[in-house]
Amino acid sequence: MNNHPAAGTFYGVGVGPGDPELITLKAAKLISRCDVICYLCNDADSDRPGRSQSKDIAQDVINDRASKAIEIAIPMPYSRDRTAANKAYDQGAKAIKSALEQGQSVVFLCEGDPLFFGSYAYLQERLCEAFTCLSIPGISSPNAASAVAGIPLTMQKENYAVLSGRLSDEKILNHLREFDSLVLMKVGQSRPRLLALLKESGRIHETVYVEYATREQQKIVYDVTTLGHEAGPYFSLFIITRHQRNV
Template identity: 55%
Template sequence: MNGMDTEEKQGRFIGVGVGPGDPELITLKALRLIQSADVISYLANAEGGSQAKSIACEAFVGVAHKQHEIAIVMPMSTDRQLANDAYDRGAKAIAHELSQGKDVVFLCEGDPLFFGSFAYLLERLEGRFACQVIPGVSSINAASSALNHPLTVLKESLAVVSGRHSPEQIDSALEQHDSVVIMKAGRARPRILMALRKTNRIQDAKYLEYIGRDNERIVHDVSTLENGAGPYFSLFVVTKSERGTR
């Protein structure tokens, strides 16, 4: 048996973006691959709940063959070692299925390569197996649509930062760029509100939670927002209050 025969028997590792929350934003290609996959994988909490699988629930209706599932239980902790251990275990389980010639589709909220957990599995597997990525609608695009407001126009600059960045980094982005999206607001919400006031961008900001889901929340006047931690799936969109037309 030569190396090519062995490679041909291996399955593909496919990262599929399922969008930010609305099941109807799943692309036709993503739908087809989810329904035809031998194995479905996703991140899950300790109780087995999965945001990505929940978003893609309609894709499983009517699937004729039995699909094996690999739930990668991710501890709710800021300890990266615990997260890395979970990714190691997940990659090992996925590699086992791939080596048996089975395609594994990993479901990822939003886009797989934009703040996506898929990236951590990809770096563990791409040197050994064929990998493919199916893009999904990101939360920043969904936020712009929910607000009916463009992220950038003309020569405006756009920066995307995380609530995990330092106060200095967030301040710098708000001062240097016309439009700023601050992802993963969550626990950092009080710091972000402070940064918006400090840089005089509080009137430029909008706040969104759970975009495209039943519990979606949009706050247009963030000066009224509670000064406490918010949910993980939340972000701020900051754009110029006045824009040129030419």
């Protein structure tokens, strides 16, 4: 719904997993022409305050703009406490709302795909009743990780699931038993626990680990039994597939 006929449009633009060359033509076009560029960034308490992963990915496109865009940075605390995150999204939505009411087009840069574990979804939820919100899909991390590892995510009649690594042990084990192929997202701090669950399920030798897919610091581990039991980075995942395929 758009209650402001002269208002601008809010775009959630997927900039992909990290390699700037994987930004779609449509995404690059919108970034090049919009009035306002919006993105999440590290808050003041982080090691690198103001740093934005999504903006870094799109920086070349931003630099090539004919004119400088207005920028709205939304500082985001790295905490599992949703209260602080919701407050940041509320404040960000308020700033975006002001720009939209002035008739400006606003592009929100989102790593991967805007509606796949994407931060854009929280802003869309706050703005969609009053403004036109459009999502431009981007390459998600499971697809990027599958490509760099050279592993099909699913084939023929295989079933496939994407799980958050923050789910309970019971839910993860149940899915490991039920699904032929899975991607475990948000590995990070959960990596030691997830490795133990993969071993318990008997699927540890069907697992590949990928960090920072398509980025300069990309890392692929085909034998995950060699991984240390310390926490991994935020941008990491496990791909689990059956060795024997009924094709």
